[in-house]
Amino acid sequence: MKNNMTKDEILKQVEEVFRSVLDDETLELTMETTADDVEDWDSLSHIQLVVGLEKHFHIKFNAREIMEWENIGGVVNSIAAKL
Amino acid sequence: MEMKLHHIGYVVEKIEDAQQNFEALGYKLAQAPVNDDIQKCRIGFIARDGEPMIELVEPYENNKSLRKMLIQRGNAPYHMCYEVEDVEALFDELSEKEGWMPLFRPVEAIAFGNRLITYFYNAQIGYVEFVNEK
Helix, strand or coil: CCCCCCHHHHHHHHHHHHHHHHCCCCCCCCCCCCHHHCCCCCHHHHHHHHHHHHHHHCCCCCHHHHHHCCCHHHHHHHHHHHC | CCEEEEEEEEECCCHHHHHHHHHHHCCEEEEEEEEECCCCEEEEEEECCCCCEEEEEEECCCCHHHHHHHHHHCCEEEEEEEEECCHHHHHHHHHCCCCEEEEEEEEEEHHHCCEEEEEEEECCCEEEEEEECC
C-alpha cells in the first residue's frame, strides 16, 4: 500500500470496500456521507465495514476512532493518518 | 469486572417455529416476544431450569444485516450475552482494549425492561452483548 495516497484516492477505495461489503455496486460516497444516507449501513454492517477497511488498507482502528466517525470524511481522515 | 452468562442469541426466521422446536429439548417460553424498533427485531426468550436463556431474534424485513446473516447461516446462534453490574463502565473498559470494537454505546432495550445493553465485536470471538444487571 502506497503511503502517499490523496484523500480523494482513499475515498475511492473506501467506496470500493463499502460497495463490496454492502453488496451495492451503485453506492456513491462523498466526504459528507453519513450512515443515515446509506440504507444498509447499520451497527452490524458498520463492523463488517471496519473489518473490510482494515484488511484493505492493512491498518487497525481503535474503538475510540470508530465511535467518533460522524461521516465518511472521518473514516478517510482516520485512514490517511495511518498510511 | 464480574459477569455471568445471561443468554445465547439465535437469529431465527420465525420465533414461534424455533420455540416450538426447542420445546423438544425441554425449553419453555420465558418471555413472550416483544418488538424492539431500535434493534429492528422481534425478541423472545426461552429457558430450561438453571441454565442461561436462549434469546430468539427475528429480524424485521428491513433489518438488512440480520436478514443477510439468516440467508448465509440459516437459523443459528450468533452472539453470547453477559450480565454485568455496570455496562457503562464495562463499555469504557473494553473500548480501551485492543481487538474489541463497539457496535454502539449503551442503549435501553425494551426486551430487557429498558435495561442498558451494548454490543462488541471481537474477531477472535464474534459478537458479544452485555446487559446491565439492573
